[in-house]
Amino acid sequence: MQKGNGKENVLKYKLMYSGIILLVYIVGKNIPLYKIDVSAYEQTSVGAEDLLVQTVGGDFSRSSILALGVFPSMISALLIQLYLAVRGLFTKVKVSPGKSQRLTVAVTLAIAVFQAVARVPELRFAVSGGMLSVAKMIAGMEMVTGAMFIMWLCDRNGKYGISGRMVFVTVNVLERIWMTLLGHSLQKLAVPLALGALMMLVILLMENTEKRIPVQRISIHNIYSDKNYLAVKFNPVGIMPVMFTSAVFLLPQLLVSLLGVFFPQQAGIAWCQENLSLTRPFGIFVYIACEYVLTIGFSLLMLNPGDIAEQFLKSGDSIVNLHAGHDTRRYLGRVMRRLGFLSATVMGACIAVPLVLQLRGDIDSALVMLPTSLMMLMGFSCNMYREVGTLHSYDACRPLL
Structure with a gap:
């Protein structure tokens, strides 16, 4: 977007971009996992653990395709920063941004897989028998894919929007505060x-x-x-x-x-x-x-x-x-x-x-x-x-x- 004098209006562009990114994120939080029993996650009360999960992940019921939330990308960013800091104590050779990004993606994927394996047994599905194993496998892949998609959204918002992954956590916090006040x-x-x-x-x-x-x-x-x-x-x-x-x-x-x-x-x-x-x-x-x-x-x-x-x-x-x-x-x-x-x-x-x-x-x-x-x-x-x-x-x- 440009003003009348031909100068680009950076603030409006970034705000609009972040708004679109957040809209995609909010829609994704409301798409349930494959064959999940949605009625089993209709809870009326929350506790400290639930609010903590909501703050980090954004999906209180942990039953949507974005159930893992920003957790994997947050932890991977922290681990990579620690790795680079420790590495800097022993060598002055800098790690290129491309290599750092590849390391972050790999660590995020590993954490997402680990988290999905731990979460899938706790999910409640609307099917049983042989279809239950298939539903669990598909749900696990959906959760991992959702975590990588959120990482991509955070990266895009960091480049072209406002405040990177912080806006996602802010939306999660606002949502939970509002639901708490209403309840x-x-x-x-x-x-x-x-x-x-x-x-x-x-x-x-x-x-x-x-x-x-x-x-x-x-x-x-x-x-x-x-x-x-x-x-x-x-x-x-x-x-x-x-x-x-x-x-x-x-x-x-x-x-x-x-x-x-x-x-x-x-x-x-x-x-x-x-x-x-x-x-x-x-x-x-x-x-x-x-x-x-x-x-x-x-x-x-x-x-x-x-x-x-x-x-x-x-x-x-x-x-x-x-x-x-x-x-x-x-x-x-x-x-x-x-x-x-x-x-x-x-x-x-x-x-x-x-x-x-x-x-x-x-x-x-x-x-x-x-x-x-x-x-x-x-x-x-x-x-x-x-x-x-x-x-x-x-x-x-x-x-x-």
Whole structure:
């Protein structure tokens, strides 16, 4: 699309593209698997586990062709990033974007197959006998194909739309929040909504507060030379760790579920199946531990102190009162770890409070994830607002000639 002056309107184009992508995604979520018993998935109540699945996958009943959701692509992206980070510690040879993409596709396919194998035995079909095995095989292939299709949609939206896979998770969160609000009285919603409002305010402050590290720029010799700084948000990598925590937490659940199929008599596996849940203290501990590890790890991975220190060495710039090189790297490492720990603690406390209140019986299990969903929605909104604002500023520029 173009304006009257011949300049392309990038924001409108990206918004329209994302709208079309989301329409396809929503339609796909409502197409049931082959020979699935749809009536068996007409549930009237939800719990913490159901809401977590909905947030990550987008299909509450897990009975559509897109039942696996964005989970496989999220986990594969995380694993590839970790692989590249560890690889970078031993070699300076960069992995090409094409090879990285092929690795991501391969890992996504493997995770999708693993997840489909674990999920198919739990599905309820409308056929029996010899047709049941055929229906399970076709349903498994549909689930894997759906996961790869979602990955393709995320990739296309990342290139031509707004916010990549984040918009898919945002739609899932909005859908579940809306269904939760409609299914409960205002009296029951009072405490979760109050917690959610407080958590949204906390995340809003964390997203818009930053630590400014004074920097000396050798190329600036005017009145602005003392106003240069390296800005790091108090929430260094945003709400992304919470989103990935939901996906990572489902991974051991799927593994334990799969082991339970092959070793049904093992007491240890049965104990893990029972306690690896957000309604149990052990499951809550594992969930918060995953959030801590991912938040601090992402902070050091995305804002790598070594890379920043190396850039300073190449440009000749430096942090005020610090020598370039090892001293800068060590200082930035401390800053990133502290901010990562602060972010992990704040978000971990926000997640843990409603879960603990659930254990005490103060919050209905069907509402326990509502505050966390509202917190995630605020984080996504901040990121998308910045992206839309940047595109709007770009469109507002006028050509010189």
